[in-house]
Amino acid sequence: MAGNDFTPRMQQIVLALLKEHGPVPVKQLADQIHISKRTVQRELEYIPRALKKYGLTFCSKTGTGIWLEGDRTQMEVLKAELEADDALDVSDRMERQKRLVLEILKDKTLKKLYYYSDIFGVSEATVSSDLEAVKEWFHKYHLEIKRKPGYGVFIEGSERDFRRALRVFIDENIHTEMIQGLYEDRNQSVLNVIQNKSERNIYRILDDDIVKRVIACILRIRDKRILNLTQDSYLGLVIHVAIAVNRIRRQEIIEENPLMADFLQKDQDYDLAKTITKSLEEEFQIQIPEIECAYICLHIKGSKIQQLNIDEKSKSEIEESRELWEVVNEMIDCYNDGMAYLLKQDEEFVIQGLIAHLKPTLVRLANGMKIQNPLLEQIKRDYPAIFERCRNVARVIEERYGYEVPEPEIGFLAVHFGAAEVRMESRKENRRKVNIGIVCASGIGISRLMSSKIARDFSDRVELSVYGMTDLSPYVLNKTDFFVSTVPLKEEADILYVSPLLSDEEMERIAGKVRQCEYMPKKQDNKEFTIQLDQVNFMAVQIKNVIRLMEYHRVDNGITFEELLIAVSEKLASFADRQIMIQEDLMRRERLSSQIFPDLNFALLHARTEGVVKPVFSVCQTKDGTPFSDPYLKGVCVVLVMLVPKDDHEAENSEILGVLSERLIEEEEFLEAVRHGGKEEIRAFVSQYLNQYFRHYLDKM
Structure with missing residues (x-):
């Protein structure tokens, strides 16, 4: 090799x-x-x-x-x-340690340190250090890395724990290119699934031939319970079965558990597990113990179904599931009473998230099925408050159904509630105070009591003003979001009519109105003025970016035009795809009409491109100030690059950069600074000219 x-x-x-x-x-x-x-x-x-x-x-x-x-x-x-040979970037320590775990899981038998050092191209001392680093990962699954002086390293633990560690490792690395392809191709031929796939992934744990034949067995079973599995669950089933077959063929069998096997034999999904088992026995000519069949059933029961498609039919089905809605509403109330109303308005959370998740969760809990949650510890560490509130949410399920909800399930609930809370908090950034007018006959007396009660319940969420019937001028009507009145009003306005003592029902109506208004744009006296302010602010930000982010670098005179484009794009964008966009767009513009000016000793490369998100002004000088040697750049000693993002503000950004290109021709001292000056000298000119342009822009507003 x-x-x-x-x-x-x-x-x-x-x-x-x-x-x-x-x-x-x-x-x-x-x-x-x-x-x-x-x-x-x-x-x-x-x-x-x-x-x-x-x-x-x-x-x-x-x-x-x-x-x-x-x-x-x-x-x-x-x-x-x-x-x-499956080359590995050995400089990536975390990746190397993950691969070390993979190599140990592939074969838990005794191996010398040299075996691993040869694979990774590192010293035995480095391998020894890596073994210490991954020891804790194995320990979580009751597996111990043992060292036998003079002989090597091996792993010690039960077959059940070894299988569990395999499953978790696969869960942690499920999102790989090959596995995604495996899912997407599951309805195509088996050969298409396996061939042309890179082996640089977790499938190195398994024998390719076993994986291919397991897929064939599962594809032959056209059961909707398999077809409706989510992507991860389907892939997990394939991998779980392939691991089981691989271990059984090596006579490594899970320890018997008669109670679990007897219990699962009565389950409705056990027949599907038996069908899969029978297909595997015929394919591989092996005998699969009942305990292995029970574990296949366990995997099916613990799998998630695909998310609900929220079309009209699906919505109708969900609305008819009254019990599920009741449970979900109670769970949301229990999570946080203060934000319950807004959470219930989040359809993505309630229907696509919580209800779709809750249905298979109840199935798992009802049947005592466990589920892995590789993110559990991270959730508990990074989002402790959300996790603890979800403990209370889990009690709703425990009290209603009598199921004990384990922490991995609570972790999944925290993911759904946490995501909804983040969405809600992001909307809060746009929340404003609501202007409420309190109206009674005279504007004194009872209206003051109403104002005090509303202020107590809504504190800084509202601004309250008290009016009599004769105080409702056009100015008042224009600035007020809605009125709360005890008397009939003839004015055209948004009015809630209430009793003077404000009942609980009336307070809830006011609360609903406040929630509605605080996310709406505030009433404006002069919309045109606010639009102008937005335009001025935008131009100020763009000009500031051009000045602050101005790029300046120097290159060898011998660099070619194509190499120069690569060097420039690498300075202006962090990602390869954006760098390529910049190179191609600059080249495309240059082909239309060359912007090389040998008489003035500079080249001006400019383009509209998706490679940048802000307008860019960049200066690229030769190191010694003499012209480039590339014939294409003959006579040129500095290349200027101006890039305009392809977005809704192309005109404004082009105008800003156009000021600088005009001054290059008009102002000899600016051109001389660009050709031979330093970064700060050039930036001073850029700042001066854009300052003048901005003042002129303001005068025209």
């Missing part, structure tokens, strides 16, 4: 070069594989010798980059061998 000649680092570099169709700068390659340029350059010294047996040549050229030359067939052979 290629791994005998290539270190993991070399594998990453060569694989990246094999995927290129021409020279690539070392810096670009280093960023692509997430290691430093210096590390790449150090590893390059050893690559030519390793390539000899494949008849390939390593090439490099200053200012151009590095590449491979040779027979394409041999390149494909090398690529296949390197990919099969």
Whole structure:
């Protein structure tokens, strides 16, 4: 295999070069594989010798980059061998430790430290340190990493706990590209599910052939209880069964538990588990014990069904489920009485979240089924108040049905309630005080008592004003959200008629009106003025960003135009997809009409692009102030880049940057600063010209 000649680092570099169709700068390659340029350059010294047996040549050229030359067939052979070796970025300690857990779970038998150090390309001392770091993870599942001096490392614990650790590891790593593909392809042919999938994931625990045949068995069972499982639950079933088959074939059987097996045999889902078991026995020619069948049933019972599709039919079905609604309403009241009303208005929370979650939860609790919650400890640590309130919510279920709700289930409730509370709190940012007018015949006496009662119940949520019948001028009507009146009024306004003593029912009507108004825009006397204020604020923020975020860097004279675009985009965007957008949009604009001005010694590259979210002004000078050597940039010693985001404010942003491009031609001292000045000197000119523009902008408002 290629791994005998290539270190993991070399594998990453060569694989990246094999995927290129021409020279690539070392810096670009280093960023692509997430290691430093210096590390790449150090590893390059050893690559030519390793390539000899494949008849390939390593090439490099200053200012151009590095590449491979040779027979394409041999390149494909090398690529296949390197990919099969499953190279790992050993600099990522957390990823390496996760892989160490994976390797131990793949085979719990005795292994020397050298076995792991060879896999990861690190020292035995590093492996020893990593073993100490992952020991606690295994300990949570009653498994112990044992060291036998002179022999190596092995794992000690029961088969039941070993299976549990496997399941949890899979739960923690369920969201991988291969697993997502497995779910999406579950109604396609089995071969399509397995072939062309990378092995760099948790499936290295299992034998590919076993996984493929297990999928075939499950696909043959067209039971709606399987078809309606959520993505994670379906994938979990496939993996659970594959693990069970793999362990049974190795004669590693879970310890018998007659009570559980007898109990589950009476369950309505046990027949489905038996159907799956029979299919597996025929496929693999093995005998599956009753306890294994019981655990398959347990997995089915503990699985979640897909979220409800909230169409009219689904809503109708939910509305008819009166008991479920009663339970949910009681749970929300118990969570927090003060925010209960708003939580009940959140359809995403009530219907798509809580009700969809509660139905399978009640099934699990009724049958004593357990569920894993890998986020439990994090939820308890990061959101203790929400978790504790959900303990009270769980008591609603316990008191109504007599089920004890375990902490993993409480954790899932906390996820739903916490998400709803965050949504509600985000809406609170827009909440305002509500202006209420209290009206009686004279504006004194009883209206003062009403005002005191309302103020006591709503405190700083409202602003109260007391009026007599003759006080309701157009100004008062315009600024008041609604009126609370004990007398009939002829004015056109939003009015709640109440009794002088304000009953509980009337106070609830007022509360509903307050909740409605505090999320509505405040009444304005001059809407046009507020619009102008918003425009001024927007322009001020954009101008400030251009000045504060101005980029400035210097590059070698020998850099090519294409390399310059790459260097500029890397400075202006953090993510590769946005960098590519910037490069392509600048190149596209340049092809339309070149913006290279050799007579003035500068180039102005500008474009509208989705690669940025704010307007950008960037200066890129040569290091020694002399022109670039690239013929395309002949005579140019500085490149200016101006980028406008593709959004609803293209016109305003273009106008701001247009001021700077105009001043470049008009003001020789600005152009000279751009060509040879330092960052702060250039920024001072930018600030000066945009300051002048903003003052002129205000004068026109």
